[in-house]
Every structure is written in structure tokens, then in C-alpha cells.
Amino acid sequence: MNKDVVIKCDSVSKIFYSSDKGFDVVKNIDLTVFKNEFLVLFGPGQCGKTTLLNIIAGLDMPTSGKVYVNNKEVIGPGPERGVVYQSISLFPWLTTMGNVEFGIKAAGVGKKERRKRAQYYIDLVGLQGFENTYPIKLSGGMKQRVGIARAYCIEPVVMLMDEPFGALDAQTRYLMQKELEIIWGREKRTVVFVTNNIEEALFLADRIVVLNNCPTSIRQEYVIDMPRPREYTGEKFLYLRKEITGNMDKTL
Ligand SMILES: Nc1ncnc2c1ncn2[C@@H]1O[C@H](COP(=O)(O)OP(=O)(O)O)[C@@H](O)[C@H]1O
Ligand SMILES: [Mg+2]
Structure with missing residues (x-):
């Protein structure tokens, strides 16, 4: 694997303050993500996964520590980072095409180039024929495909995915995991994918970073070198599933 560093978290901590009280949510995260790596952040609910991902996205700032993407400090959102959310966040008044091309339209890409690029990613996620359909007419899985195509369409260096299949x-969910692996295989990106689902983590990850409960820190890392596509019931898959879930933070 190419070992170029794309994302670097350097002692990232986050404290949320309400009136005079501080609430530690992320504590001293040191993390390096390599080019075209599929990295999964795996941790229990409410541990601080979204907070950490938002900090990498530049949607929130760390209380201390720094994040770098391609050696540039993250100080806000940027087009080199595409985000896919759990909650389906499509614009209901726009069609599939309108949603997918939204980002590059805002960035000033001309109509002809915009349509071509949006169509490429609509095809990539398997939504050809649904270009003119509004979100209300799409199933949950199809909406997430639009969300993935929309994030891809800005051609980001990194894709940040926050439990994108959690509501399916x-x-x-199984189907979308398989689809995402195919999409990622065709259009490699550096991915940080958040989940609390061990099967999803094992199916997709090159490396799983297991997070502790809140305030979250890195508990353990596992390099997952099983060949792809993986079998959910494969011997090694089941072994790692048991091993990793057995090693989760049991504190509340
Ligand atoms: N803006 C905020 N202000 C105060 N507390 C927050 C804020 N955002 C998240 N939290 C708290 O931080 C903890 C971790 O939240 P989150 O990062 O959403 O966890 P996860 O994504 O792992 O479920 C939760 O206890 C949550 O209530
Ligand atoms: Mg979350």
C-alpha cells in the first residue's frame, strides 16, 4: 500500500462547555490515515465519533491539538473533504441530478461540465434512470446513494462518512456495504468511515481503530488484511468479530 499520509490528527481533544462546566468528549487522539486507505472508526454510541469526524471535516474545532489534511492545517470545511451523514440530508426541492451537482454548481463549474461529472457519479452509484427524481420518491438506500454521489462529485481527497447506513x-444495509466497496474499488479515495456495527467495520476496513467510551481515545488498532469482497460468515471474519467486540470498552 502507498504510505503517503493524507490525514493527521495530532493530540486532538474536545471539551464542550456549558455555563461553567466542561465535558470531555475527545481526549488526545493521535491518528494517521494513509492515501486510499479505508479507515473505520469503531466505537460505542455517544463515545465521541461524530465529534471527532466533525473536527476532521472542519465543522467543529478541537479544544486542543490539530488536524492536517495533506499537510495543511484544517481550520474549516473545505472541498478536499466530502462528508456523508447518517441522516439523509438531501435538498428535497432538488432532483437527484440537482442534489449531486449542487456542490460543483456552487463552486462555479459550468453547466456542461457539471452535468457530465454529476452523471458519471450518478452512474457510479447505480442511479441511472433516476436523474430527474425527487428525494421523496427515493428509498432510504437510494437516498444514501445520492448522498455518496454528491460527496464524490466535488472530487474530494478524503471522504468522511458518519454512520451512513445507520438508518437503513x-x-x-448489507447491500449498501457491498455497493460502497464496489464504488470505492472503482474510485479509490481516502475514507474515514464511522460505525458502531462490527460487521460493517470488518466488511469495509483496511484498518479498524477501536475507540473507548466518552471521553473517547484510541483503544486498539487492527489491520484487516482479509481479501475482498469478504464473507460475513468467513472463519477469519467471525474470529475477528469475536476478538474485536470482546475488546470493546465495557465501562458506561
Ligand atoms: N455541541 C455539543 N455540546 C455539548 N455536548 C455535545 C455536543 N455534541 C456532542 N456532545 C456530547 O458528546 C458526546 C459524544 O457525542 P457524539 O460525538 O455525537 O457521539 P457518537 O457519534 O459516538 O454517538 C455525547 O455525550 C454528546 O451528548
Ligand atoms: Mg454519531
């Missing part, structure tokens, strides 16, 4: 039913 189990069957659609």
Missing part, C-alpha cells in the same frame, strides 16, 4: 434496514 438490515438487508439494505
